[in-house]
Amino acid sequence: xLRRAACRVPSSSANLxxxxxxxxxxxxAPSLEVEVELTDSTTDxxxxxxxxxxxxxxxxxxxxxxxxxxxxxxRRLKRQTGAKIxxxxxxxxxxxxxxxxxxxxxxxxxxxxxxxxxLRREEVVRLAASVEPGGHADxxxxxxxxxxxxxxxxxxxxxxxxxxxxxxxxxxxxVPDVEKGSTEIARAHVPKQVTMSEHVEVTSRIAAACVSMxxxxxxxxxxxxxxxxIVERSRAEAGVYGNxxxxxxxxxxxxxxxxxxxxxxxxxxxxxxxxxYDRANSQxxxxxxxxxxxxxxxxxxxxxxxxxxxxxVYWTGPDNSGAVLKS
Amino acid sequence: xLRRAACRVPSSSANLxxxxxxxxxxxxAPSLEVEVELTDSTTDxxxxxxxxxxxxxxxxxxxxxxxxxxxxxxRRLKRQTGAKIxxxxxxxxxxxxxxxxxxxxxxxxxxxxxxxxxLRREEVVRLAASVEPGGHADxxxxxxxxxxxxxxxxxxxxxxxxxxxxxxxxxxxxVPDVEKGSTEIARAHVPKQVTMSEHVEVTSRIAAACVSMxxxxxxxxxxxxxxxxIVERSRAEAGVYGNxxxxxxxxxxxxxxxxxxxxxxxxxxxxxxxxxYDRANSQxxxxxxxxxxxxxxxxxxxxxxxxxxxxxVYWTGPDNSGAVLKS
Numbered sequence: 001x002l003r004r005a006a007c008r009v010p011s012s013s014a015n016l017x018x019x020x021x022x023x024x025x026x027x028x029a030p031s032l033e034v035e036v037e038l039t040d041s042t043t044d045x046x047x048x049x050x051x052x053x054x055x056x057x058x059x060x061x062x063x064x065x066x067x068x069x070x071x072x073x074x075r076r077l078k079r080q081t082g083a084k085i086x087x088x089x090x091x092x093x094x095x096x097x098x099x100x101x102x103x104x105x106x107x108x109x110x111x112x113x114x115x116x117x118x119l120r121r122e123e124v125v126r127l128a129a130s131v132e133p134g135g136h137a138d139x140x141x142x143x144x145x146x147x148x149x150x151x152x153x154x155x156x157x158x159x160x161x162x163x164x165x166x167x168x169x170x171x172x173x174x175v176p177d178v179e180k181g182s183t184e185i186a187r188a189h190v191p192k193q194v195t196m197s198e199h200v201e202v203t204s205r206i207a208a209a210c211v212s213m214x215x216x217x218x219x220x221x222x223x224x225x226x227x228x229x230i231v232e233r234s235r236a237e238a239g240v241y242g243n244x245x246x247x248x249x250x251x252x253x254x255x256x257x258x259x260x261x262x263x264x265x266x267x268x269x270x271x272x273x274x275x276x277y278d279r280a281n282s283q284x285x286x287x288x289x290x291x292x293x294x295x296x297x298x299x300x301x302x303x304x305x306x307x308x309x310x311x312x313v314y315w316t317g318p319d320n321s322g323a324v325l326k327s
Numbered sequence: 328x329l330r331r332a333a334c335r336v337p338s339s340s341a342n343l344x345x346x347x348x349x350x351x352x353x354x355x356a357p358s359l360e361v362e363v364e365l366t367d368s369t370t371d372x373x374x375x376x377x378x379x380x381x382x383x384x385x386x387x388x389x390x391x392x393x394x395x396x397x398x399x400x401x402r403r404l405k406r407q408t409g410a411k412i413x414x415x416x417x418x419x420x421x422x423x424x425x426x427x428x429x430x431x432x433x434x435x436x437x438x439x440x441x442x443x444x445x446l447r448r449e450e451v452v453r454l455a456a457s458v459e460p461g462g463h464a465d466x467x468x469x470x471x472x473x474x475x476x477x478x479x480x481x482x483x484x485x486x487x488x489x490x491x492x493x494x495x496x497x498x499x500x501x502v503p504d505v506e507k508g509s510t511e512i513a514r515a516h517v518p519k520q521v522t523m524s525e526h527v528e529v530t531s532r533i534a535a536a537c538v539s540m541x542x543x544x545x546x547x548x549x550x551x552x553x554x555x556x557i558v559e560r561s562r563a564e565a566g567v568y569g570n571x572x573x574x575x576x577x578x579x580x581x582x583x584x585x586x587x588x589x590x591x592x593x594x595x596x597x598x599x600x601x602x603x604y605d606r607a608n609s610q611x612x613x614x615x616x617x618x619x620x621x622x623x624x625x626x627x628x629x630x631x632x633x634x635x636x637x638x639x640v641y642w643t644g645p646d647n648s649g650a651v652l653k654s
Binding site for chain 2: 215
């Protein structure tokens with residue numbers, strides 16, 4: 001039997017504007033790697049974080065997502081084995097890019113391989129999601145399955161509907177130095193009630209985003225995801241995304257869409273910004289700069305004007321493969 | 328120049344469960360026909376209804392949808408001409424099957440042809456919707472464009488995203504003798520506020536319905552559209568659909584889905600019932616009856632138990648052509 005297995009897991013962006021708790025998208029960058037090595041101990045689980053954000057990863061097996069996912073897998077499979085879990089932590093932590101879900105997915109996938117056990121991808125998602133705060137499956141689905149994901153909440157549990165995202169969809173992730181606190185704190189800023197007109201605006205945007213994602217109609221997709229009058233608005237008002245009121249954020253979103261055809265959304269619970277654009281829309285508009293270059297510059301400048309720094313920029317696109325075992 | 332043109336226009340079903348003000352589907356049956364004959368009068372518009380529901384059609388040109396749409400078209404084109412509008416009214420009136428939108432679409436299409444003027448289909452929708460109560464475009468979009476339609480509400484006005492509906496999708500329309508009053512009365516029973524959990528349930532169902540409609544995954548589609556905890560619930564509670572509480576209606580929906588794989592929805596503002604099923608799911612389950620036969624029988628029996636009569640049954644499917652001019 002194998003004693004060791006490793007995999008690469010993409011980061012992910014939940015919500016995509018209006019799709020709170022419904023949409024997620026896997027990102028080709030950043031990504032992390034998880035290696036699980038079974039040990040002779042029957043119980044001990046050791047976490048060894050490395051990589052760019054290794055110092056931000058919790059080493060305590062009771063809190064670390066990868067360790068918790070491993071322990072849950074071991075319990076379900078009724079196996080007594082310890083593990084050393086190495087995490088090449090190259091996804092920023094606490095920035096709305098699904099790093100904990102990616103760790104959990106990576107641990108489940110690598111550990112099941114090392115244990116000689118093949119799980120269906122849906123089971124990988126369910127197991128990884130079960131150790132996520134609130135059991136939310138959006139990030140786990142994207143990291144495990146890749147592509148564009150719709151979560152259908154069923155009484156029997158969530159179902160994951162998984163689709164390829166268009167290759168022409170370009171993505172830029174801007175990570176500011178804003179500390180939002182935990183995702184659970186961000187969830188507390190979701191309103192308890194919404195008005196019927198907000199509800200209809202959001203359902204209309206969600207429907208348009210789904211059909212245009214599947215049909216590859218990027219012009220409609222970017223328009224549909226660019227505004228979320230419910231969750232993004234109320235979190236912006238609560239300061240979760242930094243020193244930026246909803247009015248200012250909305251103004252910026254409308255301007256980027258109108259001037260450059262770029263949709264500015266908040267990735268998951270934030271604070272990272274996810275810019276979506278059409279790669280075909282690359283004609284330079286000003287001194288050799290494409291519309292997306294100008295949109296990125298403006299978004300960075302706007303964060304800096306508000307006293308924030310952009311600490312990472314990822315020029316990327318959808319990941320349509322999901323987590324991949326390394327041979 | 329032509330003096331006369333006629334077209335056939337499909338009926339339509341708005342909402343499809345959770346998609347209030349967002350979804351509509353064109354139905355291959357019932358349908359109506361509108362013939363416009365230009366007259367020498369510069370102003371007079373005469374409405375001549377015929378067909379199965381001709382006696383339910385308003386003959387007053389100030390109230391009749393086809394006449395109002397014709398008058399609006401004439402105004403926009405700055406043409407001075409009268410018309411005799413014949414309507415072969417074979418769509419039940421006031422039953423949630425979009426008969427007034429179909430009349431308006433038919434009048435715009437036939438009149439523009441008779442006037443020698445070619446309108447883009449989106450313009451036909453916009454013009455027909457402009458004479459609908461509240462300017463709602465869902466039924467008009469389905470009748471003009473056919474297929475499955477998503478309405479994206481934009482500040483600049485609605486956009487219509489139009490897709491083929493799967494051929495394997497079977498539909499049965501049951502028209503009960505319930506009188507719901509006007510669509511505007513039904514709209515008054517839409518709640519002003521919804522809870523976040525209802526909102527997320529509906530957005531999740533809407534997203535799942537869109538992706539499964541486009542991918543042809545009927546199992547997921549039927550599950551996604553089968554329940555609407557917001558608008559269908561509150562209209563059921565207000566009695567818009569007849570003597571049937573939401574609890575009873577929901578119980579019936581869940582039973583049809585579980586036992587027969589059939590989704591029971593209310594067509595538009597009701598009271599017609601739209602049953603959706605997979606035509607491939609046709610193996611007889613009981614004395615030569617298919618699951619859909621049993622589901623129809625149960626729905627009819629349930630309406631009768633509550634003192635209603637089913638006055639029409641249409642065994643049909645999606646119409647993927649939209650309104651068609653007759654040569």
